[in-house]
Amino acid sequence: MLQEAQSVASGISGADIATAAKYIAAGICMGIGAIGPAIGEGIAAAHALDGMARQPEMQGALLRTMVLGQAITESTGIYSLLIAIVLLFVV
């Protein structure tokens, strides 16, 4: 049993482990990094909809402000995406 594991392990080089770690890190980075922006954008959209339902004549201004706020909220998600891209293609 131990010998078997050792023979398998000797076939795995350090580069293989680094590659595996790279992919796992990119996945974790994107998965956790997408939680925050998703919740934030959802909150922004929900409150904008509340406002639109209450005052339909304000729809244009509310939509514009909502899109702007969501774009700013999104930037943390974009940062994690950039790090994931760097992990996948550059490192």
Place this chain on the structure above:
Amino acid sequence: MHEIFSQLAGLLAHLGEKPILVIPVLGAEIRVDWMTILMSWIVMALIVVVAVLLRRGLRQPVEEKPNRVQATLDALIDLLHSQLSANFSSEDLARKMFPFVSTLFLYVLVSNWLGVVPYLDSPTRDLNVTLGLALLVLFLSHTLAVRRKGIKRYLRGFIEPYPFMLPMNLVGEVAKPLSHSFRLFGNISAGGILVTVVFVKFAPIIVPPILNLVFGLFFGAIQAFVFAILAVAYINVAVES
């Protein structure tokens, strides 16, 4: 089916690569991504040619009824005007800045949409382009702020509300162009990568055009609008406060 996938696999192997041209200058090297420069000039040429062509039909007396081209352009300019320059604090500033902001919008929009065409890359898929545009907005906003408020009031703006907030304000100023450019670059390049991966690995037929529609055209338009409106917001904040 398997043959199609194996033929496409070459696309994925070169996904992160860029065509780099190395120019040796006095022992140092200048590294240039010629694809981005070429595409940038194509975008500019496209905008100029379309503008000249559309302008041609408009030479007519003012009192005549507007023709179809003029009516369409009027509606488009009106839309841009109401969406973008309505956010400026003063009418004077809006009139002055509208050409710059709408040009920024048009350039980013055409760049994003050109990425949908096969074999053409969006210039906005390169971080250098978006960072350049963001720095342009940064320098413009600060120059305008100095000119409008005077150098003394401009410098005092950095130590408000308290002097010990100076580092915070400086970091905030540096973070502006970074987030501004990373947002556009991240959205556009991620869309391109996603479409390529789906095209090569999962579904080479039917699905890629739909994804291109969503990521290229829809998100491209939204990101162009967001980029322009953030430029408006940054200029406004710098001039106003």
